[in-house]
Amino acid sequence: MATKIRLQRFGKKGKPFYHVVVADSRAPRDGKFIERLGSYNPNTNPATIDLNFDKALDWMNKGAQPTDTARAILSYKGVLYKKHLQGGVKKGAFDEATAEARFEEWLKGKDAKIEGKREGLSKAQAEIDKAAIAAEAKKKEERAAAIAAKNAPVEEEPATTDTDVAEETEAATDNDETASAE
Known part of the structure; x- marks a missing residue:
């Protein structure tokens, strides 16, 4: 089978x-x-x-x-490498202790590589989280500034009196007359 x-x-x-x-x-x-x-x-x-x-x-x-x-x-996971090392022992290329030492060395290197990847992923995620928090804080400040500007009292210009308006119209007509005379 x-x-x-x-x-x-x-x-x-x-x-x-x-x-x-x-x-x-x-x-x-x-x-x-x-x-x-x-x-x-x-x-x-x-x-x-x-x-x-x-x-x-x-x-x-x-x-x-x-x-x-x-x-x-x-x-x-190292199953194929272990089988390969066992084949070397059967052929007499090296003894069982050497095969076990080689496998342990390979296993330590593999674990270090996996742990490095996990650390790299966690650092990348931490950077993404920091950037998101900073962007959120900036957006919150912009909203607060917009609300503060909206709620701030509007300063009114001093009201013009009727005499000021009359003087302005006289000055405008005088300017028109001098411009047409020229």
Whole structure:
């Protein structure tokens, strides 16, 4: 019986969630499976992968073939690298202790890389939050200034008297007469 390590889809439309399973290659995608190895949630950043490492390695050693996406997940978690190192031990290229040291070194580097990404994402989110708060404060100040300008008492110009108006009309007519004489 040919077995495959593949993903079984769950979740609602637009929000997928997958179980990593070992199934007969002839079984339907969401149908009967032999064993559940873990889960994969691509909705988070970085994606959340929960995998039973020992079971996955055991099935790989038994000959189960992963699909492309399952292969990427197994590689990300180090199952394929561990299988590769075990092959080197069987061939006599190095001993078990060296293989374990290499895997631990790889695992530390991978964890540091993941943690760096998480820190970078949290810093980026903090910067976005600061910018949003600053923009909101600026908008609030503009609104307050507009309200203050609207509610401020309007200063009236001093009222003109009838004598001032009469003097202005006389001056205007005098200017008209001098302009027409020229």
